[in-house]
Amino acid sequence: MTNLIIHFSKYVIIVLMIFYTLYSFLVFTYDDEERQASLYRKQNVLTLLFHFICFLVIYLEEPKIETIYFYGAQVVFFLAAIILYTTLYPRIARVILNHMLMLLSIGLVMITRLRFEQGIRQFVFMVLALAVSLIVPVIVRKVRSLAELRLIYGIVGVVSLLAVLVAGGISNGAKLGFTIGPVNIQPSEFVKLLFVFFVASSLYKKRDFRNVCITTIVAAAHVLILVISRDLGAALIIFVVYLVMLYCATGKFVYPLAGLAAGSIAAFGAYHLFSHVQARVIAWKDPIASYDEQGYQVAQSLFAIGTGGWFGMGLCQGMPETIPVATSDFIFSALCEEMGIFFGLCLILICLSCYMMFLNVAMKFRSVFYKLVALGLGTCYIAQTFLNIGGVIKFIPSTGVTLPLVSYGGSSLISTMVMFAIVQGLYLLREDEERIIEKKRQKSR
Amino acid sequence: MKRNGKNPDDFHIEILDFNQDRDVYDGSLEENIINQVEEPSVIPAKPRPSRRRRAENLEDFQEEKLPPSPKEKARRKRNRQLTALTYGFVALFICMMAYLVYYNQVRARSFIRDPHNARLDSMAEHVVRGPVLDQNGHVLAETQTSDDGTMYRSYPYGSLFAHVVGYDSKGKAGLESAFNFELLTSHASFFEQIQNDLKSQKNPGDTVITSLDSDLQETAAAALGSSKGAVVAIEPDTGKILSMYSNPTFDPATVAANWDALTNDEDSALLNRVTQGAYAPGSTFKIVTALEYLRENGSDSNYAYDCNGSFTYSDTTIHCYNNTAHGMETLESSFANSCNASFVNIGLHLNASKYRDSAQELLFNRKLPCPFNAKKSRFDVDKNTGPGELMMTAMGQGNTQISPYHLALIGCAVANDGLLMKPYLVTEIQNDRQKTVKKYSPKSYRELMSSDEAAVLQRYMRSVVTSGTGQALNTSMYTAACKTGTAEYSSDKTKSHSLFVGYANAEHPDIVVAVVVENADQSGVSAVSIAKSLFDAYYSK
Numbered sequence: 001m002t003n004l005i006i007h008f009s010k011y012v013i014i015v016l017m018i019f020y021t022l023y024s025f026l027v028f029t030y031d032d033e034e035r036q037a038s039l040y041r042k043q044n045v046l047t048l049l050f051h052f053i054c055f056l057v058i059y060l061e062e063p064k065i066e067t068i069y070f071y072g073a074q075v076v077f078f079l080a081a082i083i084l085y086t087t088l089y090p091r092i093a094r095v096i097l098n099h100m101l102m103l104l105s106i107g108l109v110m111i112t113r114l115r116f117e118q119g120i121r122q123f124v125f126m127v128l129a130l131a132v133s134l135i136v137p138v139i140v141r142k143v144r145s146l147a148e149l150r151l152i153y154g155i156v157g158v159v160s161l162l163a164v165l166v167a168g169g170i171s172n173g174a175k176l177g178f179t180i181g182p183v184n185i186q187p188s189e190f191v192k193l194l195f196v197f198f199v200a201s202s203l204y205k206k207r208d209f210r211n212v213c214i215t216t217i218v219a220a221a222h223v224l225i226l227v228i229s230r231d232l233g234a235a236l237i238i239f240v241v242y243l244v245m246l247y248c249a250t251g252k253f254v255y256p257l258a259g260l261a262a263g264s265i266a267a268f269g270a271y272h273l274f275s276h277v278q279a280r281v282i283a284w285k286d287p288i289a290s291y292d293e294q295g296y297q298v299a300q301s302l303f304a305i306g307t308g309g310w311f312g313m314g315l316c317q318g319m320p321e322t323i324p325v326a327t328s329d330f331i332f333s334a335l336c337e338e339m340g341i342f343f344g345l346c347l348i349l350i351c352l353s354c355y356m357m358f359l360n361v362a363m364k365f366r367s368v369f370y371k372l373v374a375l376g377l378g379t380c381y382i383a384q385t386f387l388n389i390g391g392v393i394k395f396i397p398s399t400g401v402t403l404p405l406v407s408y409g410g411s412s413l414i415s416t417m418v419m420f421a422i423v424q425g426l427y428l429l430r431e432d433e434e435r436i437i438e439k440k441r442q443k444s445r
Numbered sequence: 446m447k448r449n450g451k452n453p454d455d456f457h458i459e460i461l462d463f464n465q466d467r468d469v470y471d472g473s474l475e476e477n478i479i480n481q482v483e484e485p486s487v488i489p490a491k492p493r494p495s496r497r498r499r500a501e502n503l504e505d506f507q508e509e510k511l512p513p514s515p516k517e518k519a520r521r522k523r524n525r526q527l528t529a530l531t532y533g534f535v536a537l538f539i540c541m542m543a544y545l546v547y548y549n550q551v552r553a554r555s556f557i558r559d560p561h562n563a564r565l566d567s568m569a570e571h572v573v574r575g576p577v578l579d580q581n582g583h584v585l586a587e588t589q590t591s592d593d594g595t596m597y598r599s600y601p602y603g604s605l606f607a608h609v610v611g612y613d614s615k616g617k618a619g620l621e622s623a624f625n626f627e628l629l630t631s632h633a634s635f636f637e638q639i640q641n642d643l644k645s646q647k648n649p650g651d652t653v654i655t656s657l658d659s660d661l662q663e664t665a666a667a668a669l670g671s672s673k674g675a676v677v678a679i680e681p682d683t684g685k686i687l688s689m690y691s692n693p694t695f696d697p698a699t700v701a702a703n704w705d706a707l708t709n710d711e712d713s714a715l716l717n718r719v720t721q722g723a724y725a726p727g728s729t730f731k732i733v734t735a736l737e738y739l740r741e742n743g744s745d746s747n748y749a750y751d752c753n754g755s756f757t758y759s760d761t762t763i764h765c766y767n768n769t770a771h772g773m774e775t776l777e778s779s780f781a782n783s784c785n786a787s788f789v790n791i792g793l794h795l796n797a798s799k800y801r802d803s804a805q806e807l808l809f810n811r812k813l814p815c816p817f818n819a820k821k822s823r824f825d826v827d828k829n830t831g832p833g834e835l836m837m838t839a840m841g842q843g844n845t846q847i848s849p850y851h852l853a854l855i856g857c858a859v860a861n862d863g864l865l866m867k868p869y870l871v872t873e874i875q876n877d878r879q880k881t882v883k884k885y886s887p888k889s890y891r892e893l894m895s896s897d898e899a900a901v902l903q904r905y906m907r908s909v910v911t912s913g914t915g916q917a918l919n920t921s922m923y924t925a926a927c928k929t930g931t932a933e934y935s936s937d938k939t940k941s942h943s944l945f946v947g948y949a950n951a952e953h954p955d956i957v958v959a960v961v962v963e964n965a966d967q968s969g970v971s972a973v974s975i976a977k978s979l980f981d982a983y984y985s986k
Contacts, residue, residue, distance in 0.1 A: 003639075003642035003643065004639055004642065005645075007638075007639070007642065054985070084576060114545075115803065141618075174785045232657055234464075237830065244530060247526055247530075248526040248527055248530070251525075251526060268850060288556075288559055288561070291561055299559075299561065300547070301563070302556055302557075303552075303556070303557055303559070303562040304564075305545075305548070305549070305553070306548070306549065306552075306554075306556050306557040307553075307557050307562065307565075308555030308562045309549060310549065318564065319563060319564050320569055322563050322564075341545060341546070341549050345542055345545065345546075348538060348541070348542055349537075349542075352534075352538050355533075355534060356531060359527055359530070359531045362527055363524045363527050363528070375527060375530075379530075379534075382534050382538075385539065386534075386537060389541060393541070393544065393545050393548060394548070395540075395541050395545075
């Protein structure tokens with residue numbers, strides 16, 4: 001009977017996931033708010049159902065009482081998140097909230113299945129992040145001086161990156177963060193957000209050549225420090241975010257073009273200067289040929305995805321533990337191996353849907369500052385998602401970034417949840433903006 | 446344009462600023478358009494009002510400035526970059542998703558077979574390794590359970606299929622390695638799998654059905670006898686491999702037990718000589734030389750050569766076999782007689798770089814299409830090659846090396862009017878109840894020569910049988926066509942390998958055979974006689 005449930009579950013999981021994904025795009029075609037709301041509720045039900053089935057399988061594979069308690073705590077967390085968000089902010093963007101919860105639950109399932117104690121740590125961070133993220137929308141909505149803090153954003157960003165470079169601990173050959181007691185903090189995860197605010201506050205008023213130059217120098221400082229710390233992924237994300245924001249702020253195609261040219265030259269130089277950059281490219285070209293050294297990670301990742309196939313091996317039926325850092329950077333391969341490529345494709349679509357929502361918020365803004373913030377955060381999110389998934393499926397060389405909300409890692413988790421909360425704040429702000437305009441129009445009539 | 450960040454109305458001001466600032470920016474088209482639309486009311490007639498005042502006026506501004514339609518237009522214009530970006534990232538993600546699908550559909554099957562993939566071993570914990578059958582359903586390999594319940598791999602034909610079917614231990618080889626994944630995958634019915642799960646039994650692995658013919662394989666082994674060498678038979682119009690035998694051979698069931706002895710074996714019994722052997726092609730290479738002559742000269746109608754038994758150029762002298770003087774010859778009779786002098790004469794006048802191109806089109810120095818890892822053949826002549834080496838190469842000596850498998854592929858291309866079909870061994874995968882899981886159908890690989898060129902070579906190879914060195918095959922049972930070869934492999938000119946490539950029937954080729962017999966001078970076993978045994982066996986059914 002147990003075997004039957006475990007076998008059957010993988011198909012159920014895929015069906016749930018497909019429906020969830022369909023709903024998240026279907027909702028755009030509904031105008032009726034009632035119908036939209038019912039779809040959102042259905043999405044929550046699907047998430048909880050998915051979560052239940054996965055934990056049932058995990059429990060059946062290894063019946064431990066802790067698993068049940070842990071599951072219970074998670075359900076309480078999800079319900080609390082839904083209720084708190086929707087009562088505190090009734091006009092919130094439900095799609096973004098639902099996606100956040102779905103991605104969190106997917107991550108929790110896989111991390112718990114791989115390493116129970118990491119699952120618990122992840123959950124603790126999640127609760128913390130929820131608490132923080134609940135007040136973020138109020139701050140975004142009410143604190144009007146966010147646009148004026150350009151100096152603070154820039155200085156805090158550069159200084160904290162420098163601090164990591166000087167005093168940070170080394171993990172996997174890269175200087176990523178500090179270890180304080182049991183917690184390892186990666187400032188670069190938070191600097192990404194600060195950087196978006198920095199660029200937005202710098203470019204929303206003045207876009208003359210001089211100001212663009214100053215902003216570019218600060219941005220280049222960010223990227224350089226990250227490259228020297230060997231945090232290539234974060235460097236790339238900041239680079240892309242800056243080009244995108246600069247392009248949209250100025251409307252001039254020359255800037256990103258010049259940026260891309262400079263970036264290409266820099267990448268070429270980095271490839272010839274740094275062996276760790278070469279290693280990534282070698283592994284990407286032929287992971288099997290370089291299996292004993294550079295290619296190991298990517299080869300294991302591809303073994304996992306390929307062996308899993310369309311439908312996956314079934315939860316707890318594969319060997320994702322053979323993939324290095326399966327809970328963080330390579331969690332997408334672990335998910336594909338056990339839940340299948342269909343599941344993986346749906347996951348990609350959900351991430352894409354998040355991005356489209358972010359950009360949607362950006363487009364509707366009339367205020368340039370907030371528009372740029374929404375755009376920057378969206379770009380930051382999608383660039384990281386692309387670098388992560390593209391890297392593990394060997395579409396591009398891997399750069400060692402996490403999959404936002406899904407991967408294990410406290411800093412990444414908290415910063416992404418804060419990012420989502422900021423966008424929620426912007427969404428509300430944009431509705432305020434619209435309401436003001438509407439009100440004034442009516443008054444004048 | 447400084448502003449007070451703490452002013453609660455600042456938000457509104459910002460909207461206003463956004464529009465007014467537009468005047469300041471040296472602007473893109475987009476901004477100009479906004480200004481055109483907004484012009485009449487944007488610029489206040491009087492001097493710029495105080496911050497406070499402007500904020501109060503906001504509502505009027507909003508309404509009049511932006512009537513719905515132009516407002517929407519302006520917004521779209523403003524969002525042009527954002528829209529482009531969104532589309533860009535969406536396109537990027539679609540590419541990425543397509544790549545994931547492509548990887549799984551096209552690349553994954555061969556990728557995950559890699560022995561480094563630990564997952565394949567774990568599959569054996571849940572699945573009983575499936576059997577391998579020949580085309581008539583004879584079992585070539587299967588898993589059996591001994592009395593004490595342990596499972597072991599059994600090979601009913603012993604050492605006969607050792608190289609092609611391979612072994613399931615010590616890193617695996619042959620089909621056991623190449624189709625490891627399929628053999629360890631179960632497509633038993635859902636219901637059966639559930640039953641097995643409930644009973645905690647392993648599921649039956651899938652059956653791999655090959656195109657191999659055990660009768661032909663037995664014939665090849667018997668004909669080769671104790672001689673070292675290789676025999677391969679392929680259907681030229683489909684690419685199905687019917688037989689692949691390499692001698693000396695070994696017992697695949699005891700590979701693990703005899704591993705040390707096998708790896709230190711002087712005769713390299715583990716080596717699949719069909720795909721991994723490298724031999725001087727000898728006169729079989731005259732197929733390539735003749736083809737190159739035809740390509741450079743258009744036709745053979747102007748070729749004539751008077752053979753007196755040897756050919757000398759500067760200080761190199763090449764002799765015909767047994768110093769036979771063949772007299773006046775056309776290209777066709779030179780080919781049939783396998784006249785070294787005539788072919789050396791041709792070689793000396795060939796364009797070396799075009800010669801190299803032709804050889805490479807025939808897959809020399811190239812990765813061969815093969816179910817296993819096949820050795821690349823070697824062809825060294827290029828534009829820097831001297832005449833001595835060119836002469837040797839033209840008659841199949843020199844540095845050129847070929848595997849018996851590659852020789853057969855060239856035979857297949859000639860027999861199939863120039864088009865090489867992709868060779869394959871496995872025709873079908875079935876589940877434990879003989880239900881087809883997957884069928885493999887013939888696929889063309891590449892046209893190695895034009896059909897006109899193939900037609901000329903077919904004629905030449907036919908005359909080898911009717912009037913040349915292959916007359917042993919001249920029988921009424923079938924119409925064979927072939928090229929024979931004797932390759933010296935050391936400085937001692939009497940030591941030689943015997944080679945053969947040929948097919949039958951000449952009119953409609955059913956089977957291509959390639960044979961290499963090592964040290965044929967000592968054993969007296971010629972490749973052509975082995976080929977004859979195979980053709981006889983094939984057509985006597």
